[in-house]
Amino acid sequence: MKMGVRNDKKTTMQDRLGKIKTFYKKHKRLPSYSEMLQIFGLSSKNSVFKIVSKLIEAGFLKKEEDKLAPTSKFFALPLIGLVKAGFPILAEENRDYLTLDDYLIGDPQSSFLLKVSGDSLIGLGIFDGDIVIIEKKRLATSGDIVLAQIDREWTLKILKKDGMRTHLESANPKYPPFYPRNELEIFGVVKAVVRKFN
Secondary structure, three states: HHHHHHHHHHHHHHHHHHHHHHHHHHHOOOHHHHHHHHOOOOOOOHHHHHHHHHHHHOOOOEOOOOEEOOHHHHHOEEEEEOOOOOOOOEEEOOOOOOOHHHOOOOOOEEEEEEEOOOOOOHHHHHOOOOOEEEOOOOOOOOOOEEEEEEEOEEEEEEEEOOOOEEEEEEOOOOOEOOOOOEEEEEEEEEEEEOOOOO
């Protein structure tokens, strides 16, 4: 019986956080306390204050100069368990939150996004239209997927070093290796790939 009550409270807090996130997505700001009264269907500002206090305590919101602000955890998604070609192993009692920024981006100051065009990396699971996260680097290891300029042409390829010779390769058998005639410069290394299915 106690277990059921605890889960109900958790669901209610998640629902309220979800409503705040929906408001934030639409208005690009957090709702005021008065707006939260309407969003939550409450009549007491004290109730809203308690909800906000719990969200601050849980790390979803913070106070900045007496104003509410979202934390990175506010934008995080719940990491609820593992899945192995079967049912997920849910961790309902110890739910973790993970922001994709924290997971995919090691150095935000030197990272940027590029949209992939072409099919030269399909053997690595990188398809036309995918978004890649690039970390700016001038040095790369053989086997890294790099953003490079080869003879003044920009490309995304696999860096290969054969002794003293460096060249680029695709991950599609219909393309030959790319050896520079004059110059090959590395500008970044692919750290992650993002694909949206719908």
